[in-house]
Amino acid sequence: MVFGSFQGMEWVLIFLIILLIFGPTKLPQLARGLGQAIYEFRRASQGLTESVREKESRKSLEGVDEETLRKLAEKLGIKDVDKKERDDLIAEIISEAKKKGLLEEIKIKTSDTK
Numbered sequence: 001m002v003f004g005s006f007q008g009m010e011w012v013l014i015f016l017i018i019l020l021i022f023g024p025t026k027l028p029q030l031a032r033g034l035g036q037a038i039y040e041f042r043r044a045s046q047g048l049t050e051s052v053r054e055k056e057s058r059k060s061l062e063g064v065d066e067e068t069l070r071k072l073a074e075k076l077g078i079k080d081v082d083k084k085e086r087d088d089l090i091a092e093i094i095s096e097a098k099k100k101g102l103l104e105e106i107k108i109k110t111s112d113t114k
Contacts, residue, residue, distance in 0.1 A: 018030075054094055066086065069086065069089055069090065069093070070082070070089070072093055073089055073092065073093050073096075076093060076096040076097065076100070077096065078092050078093065078096055
């Protein structure tokens with residue numbers, strides 16, 4: 001990484017150059033904008049990762065029979081299991097497993113990792 005090789009004096013010099021270019025009044029706005037950009041990038045990448053995990057979880061539950069899905073839903077505390085469609089039930093199972101912290105422990109087996 002490029003920034004790891006800078007020592008204390010190099011950082012001071014870089015800060016002074018930035019201060020001269022943008023001025024002391026624009027510096028807080030610049031830092032705030034940079035912080036917001038980093039925050040948004042992290043939030044978007046985390047959302048993408050969760051979306052991929054949910055799709056993989058849904059795929060892994062597609063081959064499970066109805067009775068097993070319903071038993072799993074009941075053990076997770078999902079109500080009115082018999083009244084729900086299969087896709088809705090799978091979505092609720094995934095959601096409830098996430099809430100209880102169980103989804104991180106589940107190893108998802110895809111067709112690539114057999």
